[in-house]
Amino acid sequence: MGAEKKRFALVVGRFYEELAEKLVAGARATLEEHGAETVDVYDVPGAFELPLAAKYAAESGRYDAIVALGAVIRGETDHYDYVCGECARGIQQVQLATGVPVGFGVLTVDTMEQAQARVGGGAKRDSGAHAAEAVLASLQVRESVRQQRRSTGFAPA
Numbered sequence: 001m002g003a004e005k006k007r008f009a010l011v012v013g014r015f016y017e018e019l020a021e022k023l024v025a026g027a028r029a030t031l032e033e034h035g036a037e038t039v040d041v042y043d044v045p046g047a048f049e050l051p052l053a054a055k056y057a058a059e060s061g062r063y064d065a066i067v068a069l070g071a072v073i074r075g076e077t078d079h080y081d082y083v084c085g086e087c088a089r090g091i092q093q094v095q096l097a098t099g100v101p102v103g104f105g106v107l108t109v110d111t112m113e114q115a116q117a118r119v120g121g122g123a124k125r126d127s128g129a130h131a132a133e134a135v136l137a138s139l140q141v142r143e144s145v146r147q148q149r150r151s152t153g154f155a156p157a
C-alpha cells in the first residue's frame with residue numbers, strides 16, 4: 001500500500017541504543033519509500049513502556065499507524081519473560097482497542113548476536129522494516145474493506 005498523505009509514529013524503546021537506531025532506520029526508510037507524509041519518533045526507556053506510548057499516539061488522532069520498536073535480550077532471571085509478554089500483549093491490546101495498526105518491531109532474543117542479525121544490515125531480516133510493512137498491509141486491508149462496502153452498498157445493520 002502507498003503511504004501518501006499518511007502519518008506515522010514510531011515509539012522506540014531505547015534500552016539498547018544502537019539496536020534501536022537501526023530499527024528506526026529500517027522502519028523510517030520503508031515508510032518514506034512508500035510516500036509517508038510524516039514519521040514522528042517518540043522514545044521510551046524500554047520495551048515495557050512501549051504499549052503506553054503506542055496508546056498515547058493512537059488516541060491522539062494524529063496518526064494513521066504506529067510502529068513499536070525495541071530489543072529485549074534475555075538475562076539471568078525471568079524478567080525477560082515479563083517484559084516481552086507485557087510488551088506484546090499491550091501492543092496488541094492498543095491496536096485492537098483503537099483500530100490503529102501498531103506494528104510489533106520488538107526483538108525478543110537470547111543474545112546480542114541474534115539481535116544484530118535481525119536489524120538492518122543483519123543476516124536474518126530487518127525487523128524495523130518488517131514492522132513498518134506490516135502496518136502498511138493493515139492499512140491496505142482497512143481501505144479494501146471500505147472500498148468493498150462502498151461498491152456493494154453493504155453495511156451491517
Ligand SMILES: Nc1c(NC[C@H](O)[C@H](O)[C@H](O)CO)[nH]c(=O)[nH]c1=O
Binds near residue numbers: 013015047048071073
Ligand atoms: N531488560 C530489558 C528491558 N528492561 C527494562 C523495561 O523495559 C522497563 O523499561 C523497566 O522495567 C522500567 O519500567 N527493556 C528492554 O527494552 N530490553 C531489555 O533487554
Ligand SMILES: CC(=O)[C@@H](O)COP(=O)(O)O
Binds near residue numbers: 079
Ligand atoms: C530482559 C531483561 O529484563 C533482562 O535483560 C534483565 O537481566 P536479568 O534477568 O539478568 O536481571
